[in-house]
Amino acid sequence: TLDDGRELELDGTNDVDSSNRGIFIEDPRFGRVRVDWSVFRKIDLQSADGSGRGYEEFGAQWRLRGTVTDTSGKRHTGAVVYDLDEAESWELFNGGHDGVSYLIPFGRLSSLERRSGSSVLVKLQGGGELRLDEDQDVSKNNAGVVVIPDSGDEVFIPWKQLRRIEFTH
Numbered sequence: 001t002l003d004d005g006r007e008l009e010l011d012g013t014n015d016v017d018s019s020n021r022g023i024f025i026e027d028p029r030f031g032r033v034r035v036d037w038s039v040f041r042k043i044d045l046q047s048a049d050g051s052g053r054g055y056e057e058f059g060a061q062w063r064l065r066g067t068v069t070d071t072s073g074k075r076h077t078g079a080v081v082y083d084l085d086e087a088e089s090w091e092l093f094n095g096g097h098d099g100v101s102y103l104i105p106f107g108r109l110s111s112l113e114r115r116s117g118s119s120v121l122v123k124l125q126g127g128g129e130l131r132l133d134e135d136q137d138v139s140k141n142n143a144g145v146v147v148i149p150d151s152g153d154e155v156f157i158p159w160k161q162l163r164r165i166e167f168t169h
Contacts, residue, residue: 018037018038020037021037022034022035022036022037022040022101023035023037023040023043029108029124029126029128030102030104030108030124030130031092031102031103031104031105031108032092032102032103033100033101033102033103034100034101034103035099035100036099036100036101038099039098039099039100061088061089061090061107062088062089062107062169063079063087063088063089064079064080064081064082064086064087064088064089064106064167065078065079065080065167065168065169066080066165066166066167066168067165067166067168068080068145068147068155068157068162068164068165069163069164069165069166070157070161070162070163071160071161071162071163072161073163076147076149076155076157077147077149078147078148078149078150078154079147079148080145080146080147080148080165080167081145081146081147081148082106082137082145082165083136083137083142083143083144083145084143084144084145084146085143086106088106089105089106089107089169090105090106090107091105091106092104092105092106093105093106093109093112093122093137094135094136094137094138095120095122095130095132095133095134095135095137095138096132096133096134096135097130097131097132097133097134101134101135102130102132104122104124106167107125107169108124108125109122109123109124109125109167110123110124110125110166110167111123111164111165111166111167112164112165113163113164113165114138114159114162114163114164115131116133118133118134118138118139118140119131119132119133119138120132120133120137120138125169140159140160142159143159144156144157144158144159144161144162145157145159145162145165
């Protein structure tokens with residue numbers, strides 16, 4: 001539907017058929033969200049002022065820190081390296097559910113709680129939560145977490161022994 005009310009039915013191109021790879025949405029709560037074409041139904045577009053957030057709106061970035069609890073209840077506090085390769089607030093946490101994929105900067109996460117082998121409850125800074133169960137960061141393919149305390153030896157927690165991470169900022 002065009003702004004003037006006219007309606008067009010489009011076909012014959014990968015922009016509007018089953019070979020479309022999905023719709024990307026930049027969402028200030030989550031970061032980047034991709035909706036698979038197979039679950040996409042409708043989008044209402046609005047004119048936007050400018051081209052998005054400016055450089056100065058991103059703020060300082062930091063090393064991930066928090067408290068990691070393993071399945072035995074033991075807590076480890078310090079710098080956090082998630083999936084053995086994400087250690088900074090600007091890096092992206094990947095997860096999905098029912099054809100919607102999320103790429104969330106770690107700096108927007110308040111906590112992660114592993115609910116099963118491949119399901120995580122994600123709580124966001126400022127409120128809101130997602131239950132994610134698809135993708136590398138929430139599955140048995142996750143390599144685990146390393147906690148580097150301020151004093152003492154680093155601790156490796158395999159994915160299957162991870163219960164919860166509470167991030168501090």
